[in-house]
Structures are given as C-alpha cells and as structure tokens.
Amino acid sequence: MVGCWPPIKVISGKNPRALNRISRADQPPVSPTFIWSEWQSLMGWQPSPEVLAETLDGGQAFRWRREAATPSQISEIWTGTWSEQVTQLRLNHNQLEWRTPAAHYAATAVALPRYLGLDLDHHALVDSLPWRSDPHLARCLVAFPGLRILRQPLGETLLGFLCSATKQIVQIKQMVALLAERHGAASPVASTLPHRLPTWTELAAIPEIDLRACLLGFRAKYIHASAQYLASHPGWLEETEQLPYAAAKARLLTLPGVGEKVADCVLLFGAGQRAAFPVDTWILQSLARRYQLTGWKPAQIAQFGRAHFGPNAGLAQQYLFSWERKFGRPSSADTASK
Numbered sequence: 001m002v003g004c005w006p007p008i009k010v011i012s013g014k015n016p017r018a019l020n021r022i023s024r025a026d027q028p029p030v031s032p033t034f035i036w037s038e039w040q041s042l043m044g045w046q047p048s049p050e051v052l053a054e055t056l057d058g059g060q061a062f063r064w065r066r067e068a069a070t071p072s073q074i075s076e077i078w079t080g081t082w083s084e085q086v087t088q089l090r091l092n093h094n095q096l097e098w099r100t101p102a103a104h105y106a107a108t109a110v111a112l113p114r115y116l117g118l119d120l121d122h123h124a125l126v127d128s129l130p131w132r133s134d135p136h137l138a139r140c141l142v143a144f145p146g147l148r149i150l151r152q153p154l155g156e157t158l159l160g161f162l163c164s165a166t167k168q169i170v171q172i173k174q175m176v177a178l179l180a181e182r183h184g185a186a187s188p189v190a191s192t193l194p195h196r197l198p199t200w201t202e203l204a205a206i207p208e209i210d211l212r213a214c215l216l217g218f219r220a221k222y223i224h225a226s227a228q229y230l231a232s233h234p235g236w237l238e239e240t241e242q243l244p245y246a247a248a249k250a251r252l253l254t255l256p257g258v259g260e261k262v263a264d265c266v267l268l269f270g271a272g273q274r275a276a277f278p279v280d281t282w283i284l285q286s287l288a289r290r291y292q293l294t295g296w297k298p299a300q301i302a303q304f305g306r307a308h309f310g311p312n313a314g315l316a317q318q319y320l321f322s323w324e325r326k327f328g329r330p331s332s333a334d335t336a337s338k
Contacts, residue, residue, distance in 0.1 A: 034190035037105045039090070039097040044118040046094055047146045049076075054322050055116075055148045056080065056089075059169050060269045062160045062176045063194070081180075081194045083153050085111055086187065101189045117148045125274070129309060129316050136290040137309075140319035147322060149315055150269055154241050155230075156197050157270025158252075161262045162223050163216065171215075178214035204231035222257025229255065245275040260298060268314040277305035277313040286324040 047055065056064040056078055064080040078089045085108055087100045100108040113119055131138040163175045180195040183206055187193035198206070204227040211220035230236055240251045248271065252263040261280055267273035277283075279298040287301050288294040296304070309316035 034192060035102045036088070037099045037102045039092070039099050040109075042089075042096045042098050042112070042116075042118070044113070045096055045116060045122075045146060045148065047091075047096065047148075049091060051144050051146050052078070052089070052091065052096070054144060055150065057169070058322055058325070060150045060318070061152055062163075062169070062173045063156075063180075063197075065173075079194075081196065082115060082156060083111070084196060085115075086189075086193050087112055101187075101193065103189050115151055117151055122146070122148065125312050125315055128312050134308075137316060137319065140323040143327070144319055144322050147319060149272075149274065149318060151272050152270050154237050154266065154270040155200055158226075158237070158255075158258075158266050159197060159200075159203075159223065161265045162226065162257050163219055164262065164265075165219060165257070175215050175219075179211075182214060183210075200227050200230040200237070203227035219257065225256035226258070241271045245273045248273065249276070260302065264302070264314075268317075274312045274314040275306060277302045277309070277317050279305070280321075282321050282324045282328070283317060285328060286320045289328070290320075 053066065057066065061080070061082070063082060064078055067077045067079060074092055075090050080087050080089070085100070085104065087098055087108055089096060089098050091097070098108075098112060100112075126141060129137060129141075131141055159179070160172065160176055163172050167175075176197065177194075180197050183198040183202060184195035185198075186195050203211075203223060206224070206227075208220050208224040211223055214220075216223065236251075240248050243251065245267065248267055249263045252258050252266060253260070258266075261278050264276040264278035268276040268278060279301045283305075284296075284298065284301060287296070287304070291304075291308075293301060293304065305317060306313045
C-alpha cells in the first residue's frame, strides 16, 4: 500500500470536525447527505492545463470528464472515477488540488497518489529515456512536460480497452459510461455520483444482448466471453498483474478479443508495465515519419520501441502518441484512437 503523498493529511476518527468541513465554493447540486471534502494541495506534480488534460483524457482512461469553469470557480474541474473512488482535480494558480466525497477522504488520500503515479520518481524515469540521442523524443518531452502514466485497476483497464477497437476516445467513454450506469453498482454515498464499473463477475451474468445495448456492437461478444472465462477463474487477473511483462502479455492474449495492442495498453495503464509499447495508428504514423520505419508491421514497431527506448518504452510511447495527435499532419489516423 502506498503512503499518502505530502502534504495530504488523512482525516482520522480522532478529528471528526475536520471530516465535516465543507468546501462551499464550486459546490455542485447534490443530495442533502452529500458533501465534498475541502480542496487539498497535491504535491509532486504541477502539470499545465494541457498536460493535465492529455493525461486524464488522452486515451489512457475513459472515466474522466471536464467541467467548464463558471464565474464562481477558479478553473475548470476534472471529475474522475475508478474502483470505488470519485475524485475531482483542478489547477489553482498552477497548484494541483483535489477533493472527494468526505466519506471517502481517507481512502482517496491513499489511492490518488498511486493512481497518478506520484509514488514514482518521474524525473528519473524520463531521464532514463534516450532523449539525448533522439531529437524527436526530446521534442516530445518538451511539448508535454510532466506527462504521466496512470496506474488504473487492471480489470477496469481491460474492460475499457476491449471497448476500444476501431473507436474514438469519445465513443469509448460513452460505452464505458453506459456499462457503469446500467450494470454497475450505485455509489453508497449519493445517487448523484457516478456508478462504479461492473466487475467481471457481474459482467458474466449479463446477457450479450444487454451488453450490445450499451453501444458495444461486436465488442459485446468478446467482453461476454472474457467475462465467462474470468468468472470461472477467480484470481486470474490478480495473478497476471504480478507476472513479468512477457508472461503477463502472453496470458492476456489468450482472452477473447485481446490482441497485441490491447494487451500492451492494459499492461501499461493497468499494471504499471512500462516495458509495454502499444502500437496503434498514431504510433505507426509517428515511427514511419520520425524514425523512417515506413512499412514496418506493428510487431516490428513494438520490438523496435522496446529496444530503442529501453525498459521505460511505454512512457516514451505516450509522449510520442500525444505529440503526434497534436502536431502530426492530418491523416487517416485522425479518426483513430489508442
């Protein structure tokens, strides 16, 4: 378990008055029993608004939404959900702040730093990349300073990326939101908060036709079949998460609908396996244009990525991906997602 990142102070039962403090500014309409904790500074990461948006909404995760700033708010607010957590983030004069339902404060104070990768030495990870000899990578690092790799629950990451085939990020988010709304448990705190995603055991009990009603299309078949397998093999995902990269990927590839790209995305964003190097249309485009690898197949690109960028190749991949989406010339990749 990761300790709290300073200066977050976990509220204990010895200080009940602190738990009941209400942040009255920016308070959305909620049920009478629901209150937000006060905004707290989150040290260890000072992203720009652009980098924060790219980290939360650039194809790693699909359960963050941006709420535009209003006259009573100092900045736009990002609301995100994973597992049992519901958290809001904002930038206050370049300082990242967070809050959560007061009832979840202690748990979120522990979970949020790990989710955002604040338990890792990000500077050392970036410095280990070959940016000194790779001018394009150096350009990407400058364009997105502080870009993070999220550490999400493995099961939720698998579900999100099984929804991703041939879809844009906004469409994946719609599918995931429908799965949560229709088949996930409601928040025990308030009905106004987002539902959690259904577990794989819960998904196994849902008929494929009901999954298709969540806009999944042909993806419903793979999610249904994967759910049947995972429900009959308790602990399979937890065991996979603990394996070395190659062994974990080999296991994921046995699941219905999981190909090379999906497996690498799941391991990079859900298991912290930074050796994973997902290859999608954007990465094919990037390495063809910037590294003269035109015509290379995805498996060859992935092998090159791991060899060239080293043990933290997945981190380099995210910088390349983000740069290509923002600065690369328009192409057929404009309609593709991770």
